[in-house]
Amino acid sequence: MSKIKWKGGALTAPVPPALITCSDGEHDNVFAVAWTGITCTQPPKTYISVRPSRFSYDIIKNSGVFAVNLTTEQLVRAADTCGVRSGRDVDKFQLCSLTKEPAFHIDCPLIAESPLSLECRVDRIINLGSHDMFLADIVGVSVDEELIDKTGKLRLDKAGIAAYSHGEYFALGRKLGWFGFSVCKKKKHKHGKR
Ligand SMILES: Cc1cc2nc3c(=O)[nH]c(=O)nc-3n(C[C@H](O)[C@H](O)[C@H](O)COP(=O)(O)O)c2cc1C
Numbered sequence: 726m727s728k729i730k731w732k733g734g735a736l737t738a739p740v741p742p743a744l745i746t747c748s749d750g751e752h753d754n755v756f757a758v759a760w761t762g763i764t765c766t767q768p769p770k771t772y773i774s775v776r777p778s779r780f781s782y783d784i785i786k787n788s789g790v791f792a793v794n795l796t797t798e799q800l801v802r803a804a805d806t807c808g809v810r811s812g813r814d815v816d817k818f819q820l821c822s823l824t825k826e827p828a829f830h831i832d833c834p835l836i837a838e839s840p841l842s843l844e845c846r847v848d849r850i851i852n853l854g855s856h857d858m859f860l861a862d863i864v865g866v867s868v869d870e871e872l873i874d875k876t877g878k879l880r881l882d883k884a885g886i887a888a889y890s891h892g893e894y895f896a897l898g899r900k901l902g903w904f905g906f907s908v909c910k911k912k913k914h915k916h917g918k919r
Contacts, residue, residue, distance in 0.1 A: 735760075739888035739895065742804045744794040744823075745773055746842075747784045748833045753825060755817050755836070756781045757808030759889050760856060761793060769863040771845055774856035780812045785859060789847045790831040794839035797885045801894045803838075804887070830865040840869040840884040 740759045747754050760774035771793060775782050785791045796804045803821035810817060818825055818834075825834035828844045835842040844865035851858040872880050888895045 736891070738890035740890070742796050742801065742808070742887060742889035742894060743773075744796055744800065744804055744807060744836055744839060745781065745791050746794060746825075746834050746836060747781050747788060747791045749784045749788050750832070752784060752812065753818065753834050754781050754784055754812035755794075755807050755821075755823060756812065757796075757804045758793075764860065770848065770860060771843060771863055772858050772860050774853065774858045776856055782857070785847065786850065788832065790833045791845050791847070791859070791861070792828060792831065792833050792835050793843040793845060794836040795841045795884070796887045797838075797840060798887050798896050799885065800836075800838060801887045805894070828865065829867065835867055840872055840886075841881070842867040 741761060743758050743761050745756055745758045745761075756779060758773045758775065761772060764770045764772050773791065773793070775785070781791075803823055806821050807817050810820065817823070824837035826837040828835050828842070830844045831846060833844070835844070843863045844867065845861035846864050848860045848862055851860060868879065869884070872884055874880050882897075882900065886897055888897055
């Protein structure tokens, strides 16, 4: 593999094209964020990096809460619309036919069509440059009960979660392994070794 060298840039993939909901009591809003992820397991923490020019920026700064709603294949068009239109001009819940549902722990709507929503309370805001990072505690998780199997396991693989990679949206493909599979002893197949 022969590689070319570029200067540093914001390139990683895939990332979630997440739908972020927020509210200041007067305005409920939703926008798309790709710069998000988990930063700590215990206590559970997440972040979103947001440009101060976004309508949502002040809403989140003032309310101190937001929700990360995972985007499915069915929600990709809505996520894209929420990422190119501003809540300053339009009610994006209405425009994208997204149903608001109340959160359990925070004063902010969740998206009923999303299979998994993280309810987040802002811990600190870190000025980074183009974006400010809202580091937040995940104070609650709301999950579609149909994704819980008989053993109580969350089957997120059944949710049709979408991915975002370098400006394009994708459906997740086939399963390639599972946590730790590389060091597990090979299972014997019923009818012999595979
Ligand atoms: C897939 C996708 C990912 C995006 N990721 C981010 C992001 O991580 N941070 C950000 O500030 N804006 C991001 N945007 C842009 C905002 O979603 C967009 O500016 C939106 O219109 C802001 O809405 P608002 O003005 O209602 O807050 C993204 C847009 C798309 C389509």
